[in-house]
Amino acid sequence: MSKTKWPGSVLLAPVPPVLVTCGEAASENIITVGWTGVLNTKPPMTYISLRPGRLSYEIITATREFTINLSTVALVNAVDFCGVRSGRDINKFERMGLTTLPGDTVKCPMLAASPLSMECRVKEIIPLGTHDLFMAEILAVHVADALIDEGGKLHLDQADLLAYVHGEYFGLGEKVGSFGYSVRKKKKKKRPAQQK
Numbered sequence: 588m589s590k591t592k593w594p595g596s597v598l599l600a601p602v603p604p605v606l607v608t609c610g611e612a613a614s615e616n617i618i619t620v621g622w623t624g625v626l627n628t629k630p631p632m633t634y635i636s637l638r639p640g641r642l643s644y645e646i647i648t649a650t651r652e653f654t655i656n657l658s659t660v661a662l663v664n665a666v667d668f669c670g671v672r673s674g675r676d677i678n679k680f681e682r683m684g685l686t687t688l689p690g691d692t693v694k695c696p697m698l699a700a701s702p703l704s705m706e707c708r709v710k711e712i713i714p715l716g717t718h719d720l721f722m723a724e725i726l727a728v729h730v731a732d733a734l735i736d737e738g739g740k741l742h743l744d745q746a747d748l749l750a751y752v753h754g755e756y757f758g759l760g761e762k763v764g765s766f767g768y769s770v771r772k773k774k775k776k777k778r779p780a781q782q783k
Contacts, residue, residue, distance in 0.1 A: 598753065600751070600752040600753055601750035601751060601752045601757065602621045602622070602623070602624075602750070602751050602752075603621075603623060603657065603658070603748070603749070603750065603751070604619055604620070604621050604658055604666050604670070604749055604750070604751040604756065605619070605620050605621075605623055605635075605655050605656060605657060605658055606618075606619060606620075606655075606656040606658055606662070606665065606666060606669060606698055606701065607619075607620045607623075607635055607643060607653050607654065607655055607656070608653065608654045608656060608687065608695050608696050608697065608698055609643050609646045609647050609650065609652065609653040609654070609695045610646040610650065610695055611650070611694045611695055611696075614646060615680065615687070615695065615696055616642055616643050616646055616674035616679070617643075617669050617674070617679050617680060617685065617698070618637075618641060618642075618643040618669055618670070618674070619658075619666050619667070619669045619670030620635045620636070620637070620655075621670075621751050622634075622635065622636035622718065623635045623636070623655060626722065630724050630725075631724065631725040632710070632722065632723065632724055632725065633655065633705065633707060633723055633725055634720050634721060634722050634723065635653065635655070635720075635721050635723070636715065636718040636719065636720045636721070637718060637719060637721065638717060638718055638719075639719060641673075642673055642674045642675050643674070644719070647709065647721060648712065650694065650695065651708060651709040652690075652693040652694060652695050652706075652707065652708055652709065653693075653695060653707050653709070653721070653723070654690060654693065654695055654696065654697050654698075654704050654705065654706050654707065655704070655705045655707060656697060656698035656701035656703075656704045656705075657701055657702055657703045657704075657743075657746065657748060658701065658748070658749045659700075659701075659702060659746055659747045659748055659749055660747045660748075660749055660758040661700070661747065662700060662701070662749065663749055663756050664683070665679075665683040665685060666749060666756065667756070668682070668683055669683065685698060685699075685700065686698075686699040686700065687699060688704075688729075690706050690727075691706065691727055691729075692706045692708075692726040692727045693706045693707070693708060693726065697729055702730070702731045702734055702743070702746035702748075703728065703729070703730050703731070703734075703743065703746070704728070704729045705725045705727070705728050705729075706725070706726045706727040706728075706729075707723035707724065707725055707726065708723055708724050708726055709721050709722070709723045710722050710723060710724055731746070733745075734746055744759075744762060747759075
């Protein structure tokens with residue numbers, strides 16, 4: 588495959604367009620964030636990157652708390668709207684008809700329609716340039732009961748999660764493998780018992 592060289596750019600894709608909730612009571616806000624991911628397993632750590640001019644930046648800097656809410660195909664309109672409108676001008680929860688639930692560990696709300704919400708506490712804020720990185724510990728995870736089977740296994744593949752690729756939204760496609768499948772030993776087929 589031939590390739591054309593471009594200057595360094597933020598073209599990692601797909602990324603999860605999550606809905607981040609922050610603040611409490613009258614100062615509650617919601618913002619769409621594409622720059623997020625996993626940093627560590629124990630303790631569980633994540634991050635979000637925000638522009639300093641955003642209202643959520645101010646709120647999270649002051650409270651040092653936020654909740655990451657995974658988004659679904661059904662939430663795509665809210666995801667887009669909350670990423671292009673400011674909470675300074677409009678109550679995005681009301682405008683998008685989004686219901687919240689109180690957090691257990693942090694004071695900011697969770698999004699009721701999200702299949703999975705992570706309550707986070709900021710450990711460090713790192714200025715990077717256009718954005719500042721909010722490194723945070725994941726204190727609690729809230730999962731929709733419908734995604735947990737009788738054995739306690741999480742089935743996020745059934746959540747109809749949303750992905751963002753260079754300005755466009757996509758629903759996740761079909762499963763094409765699972766972690767470690769390429770090195771897993773194949774089960775030997777049992778030979779039928781010979782008749783005597």
